[in-house]
Amino acid sequence: MARNDLQGSLDLLVLKTLSQRGKLHGYGIVAHIQRASDELLQVEEGSIYPALHRMEQSGWIRAEWALTETGRKAKYYKLTAAGGKQLQAAEEGFEQLVKGVRAMLRYA
């Protein structure tokens, strides 16, 4: 349960990043999450790749190889229509979770 929720949050972060920034490679996504969350969210950087590939297989994001600004070959990810829907659902789910948790904390 807990593991799934964590994974779910990572998915949400990735999808959100891609929806805000358009095309991005794995390193860019990690860097964006770290910057945007004021370095609060720290994950093992490698663990983003299983998530990216799983989402690619589920059809939420699409990948293609391209060159970075520094001329390095990297795999760029982009949100698909299905991914957009998934992001919406994930955001709503997360809001629910947060509300639930907050309610719990207040109740105590």
Place this chain on the structure above:
Amino acid sequence: MALIRRMVNLFRRSRMDGEIEAELRSHIEMRIEENLAAGMTAEEARRDALVRFGNQVVMKERVTAADASLGLGNLWRNVRFALRQLRRSPGFALTAIVTLALGIGPNVAIFSIVWATFLAPVPYPHPERLVVVWNHYKGERTPTSGEEYAQFAAENHTFQSLAFQSWALVHLTNPDHTADEIAGFPMSPGLETRTVGHSLLLGRDFQPDEGGPRNDHLVIVSHWLWQNLYNSDANILGKSILIQDEPYTVIGVMQAGPRDGPGGVQFTVPIRLLSGVPTNHFGIMIGRLKSGITLAQAQADIDAIDRRFMTQRFAIVDPIASSLTVELFRNDWLDVKIQRNLWLLLASVGLVLLIACANIANLLLARGNSRKQELAVRSALGATRSQIFVQLLTESLLLALLGGMTGIALGWGIMKLSMASFPNLVNASSDAVVKMNPPVLCIAVAISLLAGVIFGCAPGWKATRLNLIETLKQGSRSSGGRSRAPAQSVLVVAEISLALILLSGAGLALHSFWNLSRIDLGFTADHVLTAMLRSREAPGRGGMPTIPSPQQTIVHQHQLIDRIRTVPGVADAALATQMPLHGYGTFPFSVAGQPVDKAHPSLADYEAVTPGFFSILGVRLVRGRFLNDGDTLTSPLVIMVNETFARRYLNNLDPLNQHLQLPRFVPGYHQSPQFGQYQIVGIFHDVLDSEHLTGPTQPEMLVSQWQTGVPGIFIAVRTVARDPSTVTPGLQAAVAAVEPTAGIDDVENMREVVDRQSSSDRFEMVLFGGFAAVALMLAAVGIYGVMSFAVAQRTHEIGVRMALGARRSEVVMLMVRGGMRLALIGIAIGLAGAYGLGRLMHTTLYGVEAADLGSLTAVAALLFVAAMLACWLPARRSAAIDPMQALRNE
């Protein structure tokens, strides 16, 4: 889509690997670049990047897993692993595959026959609306009269069309007057096209007004007939062919199809049936329901009309013993007995499969025990229980599929063989095509997979309950304790009891067949050919045909017999009004001088034969004398009766001094019959006259044809040749020479007539016997396997016993006793099941009780001996154990 992508990924594994590596590497390099830009040294930048990234190998594995998840990658890995495991122990794999093939093959074969004969939908448009209306009388399907059909056709509200097929065969005549076996049916117009939906290749169907007295000489021929007899003549329409020696105009040719072929309907002629007009046509009704009408609605409609008809026609208000049922048109025209046998056979091959499954489960359990360590190591290395379970199940399913393939091939062979050995079996149903078709193959694969799940679950489940620490600590040595393999014991008991049930079925079938083959026919069937002498003068058209006087007929028939005797290969010939096994009639008679009960006259079959009949058919004389050539029109009337007659009607009388009062045959049509007084001159041993071998024999009276002179008659010929049918052409020529206006029909080899009677019993016996043999073998192998395993496991214990002074024979007995205890429990359970099977089979058996002690004892003894042998062979090995060796092995 996602699934397909993942499957594609499976096949691009190596390229994917490269891509993933490149992607991860580029991430680390980007981080290093950034670290360098932030002012770290090269060494620091690299270390920081690696630490932040985490374990590269694990990440790569997880990414790969994400690409090929949904278990597909695992499945492929499992299958490859399973294949490797099987290749590593080819002996085990081969045993399991052969065992499974033996279990699945018979199922495939019998199922293909059952499918084609009862289950498959008929290959016509909208088969769900095609029905047959059967008349049931005393539990049997009987035909409906044409007159009643006409009323149904006129008054029903639920049928789109209702048609009638008469059972009165008509025969095609060759222009050269040689008789032919090709028969066709009269049908009401529109049956083939409008009701069944079988379209015509050429021409048109009969019109509704055709089939009356002036427009019934029309014929539609089958595709087979058109091809074979008329060489696919494209201009056949409008041509004339001879049927019963009368010209019929061909108006149509049917499409090639399932009803087509040498066994099927070869041509149809129209009949028009009108309600209220009695006919002598009896047959079946085939109908097509209006769309949206259910069987129940049609049934109610038919019942209402049936009640009306019975009231109007016969003044019967209450329903009598007969009833009409509306049933889906299916390939179930078979004898009830054959149907029952097929279902029983299907159940019995199911048992064979269960035994095979038990056997393989046993093999797998034994193997699981020897693989304990491997599995323990794997789970110690982190394999979850479900992973191990799935792995073992994959192995089982793989085995099941391999065995299933072999089984399908084997089943195909069994099916071909049984169809070739018993061609009559499904001939009665020309709509049935027995072959391996997709439904049969699907079922075969489904059965195989089901079998795989059945025998794969037990070992898999057991493997997941391993006590890791114990297993690893003990090394390869097995655990002690008394009941070391309860699962195996249960399986062996199950196998033995199932095998006993099957064996008892085979025993019952064998016993029944033995009884049948020893039925006293009362005549010798070998070297006898019979044929029907059929006058080809048009019957009943344009007035009555002239019937010659008895004198003329007798002179003619003497000539006929003399002529037939000259045919090469013929030893003797005789004429008779009926042949054995062809049914009987009942005639009233009285014994002269005895009181007559007018309400219940004495009845007996009454036939005329020429004297040669007795020697040709080998009829046995009990008392008195046979009829002979000295009995003529001018000598006193004489008669012979059979033993049943003498027992029933002449019980307290001296039979040879009695006279019977009987109607005499006189040509022409008379209002009141003339009676004659017949002196009984002899009693003959009962000759079977029922159409079934097992039917009761009627009281029978035989008079001499030379005192009677009846025209239409059977010919019986005793031949010298081993195969009586070789004289058929000579017989035809002889008849044609003496009787230019007659031909012969229904030429039959008497031996074949007898064999046909018992063919379904032979089918049951051979197949049951074959499957039971397989079951016996599998069960024996099962015990053998378990015993071998037990001996191997108990080597240490045996060594200790021997070291303590146990004799070798005692050790062997100890092992055998263990196995035989299981066998005896299995036999006891099996006997109960065998009794149940006997009750089910009872009605199809002849002269055998449901609990047939003789055959039950025999099969139980057989199984006991087989089990004993299967226990003793491996147990003997235990005696060869060297105690020192066994103990040192520790």
